[in-house]
Amino acid sequence: MPGLTQRQLKAQETKKRILDTALALFGEKGFDHVTVDEITAKSETSKGAFYVHFNSKYDIFLEKFKEIDEFYADFMETLPKEMKSYGKISLLVKSQMVYLRDSLGKDLLRTVYVSALIPNKSDYFSNMERQLYKLVYKIVEEGQIAGEIKEDRSPGELTMVITRCMRGTLYDWQLFDHFDLVLEGEKFIQAILEGIQKEI
Known part of the structure; x- marks a missing residue:
């Protein structure tokens, strides 16, 4: 090129x-x-x-989040092949929380989420073609095939549960003082993973 x-x-x-x-x-x-x-x-x-x-100042946020989606794509390449699927999800959540805390920060992330609620704005955050959703879906699907994750819910349903857990943790970060984003993210996703993990 x-x-x-x-x-x-x-x-x-x-x-x-x-x-x-x-x-x-x-x-x-x-x-x-x-x-x-x-x-x-x-x-x-x-x-x-x-x-x-x-097109507008809101597009600045979308550009920043496209960078974050590149982080997710790069993250996938770093995951050890032999790691269990629930370990990959846990590591993804921890890495996301560290990245957003250090790259955007609390105040700027608050502005991003508030701005995303403005009517007639982009549906970027709910777009299931985003790298985040595709990555979680892939890990869940592979986990079900490998017998590591329960199959009573579809990969799509579990992807929504896991990504809602991520967004919920980020939301709570805005609400509570002295909130350790990384630690709370790990605790929250662990509770979810215990519910979907197959007994071995």
Whole structure:
């Protein structure tokens, strides 16, 4: 594949500068208190450049979550082949909590979830084609085939239960002070896994 042209490299650099600036401003002031004008001024870009890369400031979040989905894809490659399916799910949840805590942080994640509830916004978070859903589904399906996970529910149903557990933990992180996201995520998913694991 040929290398990128100078123009393409510059466009990538501009997009990253807008993205990083906007995320920093959202974290500092809150999503609703940041304007596109402020993002472009602070990132030293034009409004036209902003709209070349993003349709709205909400699209900044979607771009960030696409990066997170890449994390899930990369994560799959690190899993030991011999690890049991419920071990893989547990490790995925722990890795997700560490990543979101360290990559987004509590305040910015709160803004992401609140913004996702705005009517007529993207259905990105409920899109079952996201890497997260596909990864959990694959692990569950393989676990059922291997006789490690009960088969009384479909892989799709169990995928929803597990991902709701993840979202529920992230929601509780917003509600409670002194909430250890990683520890609570591990405890919550362990309770779920004990219910779906086959007796051996």
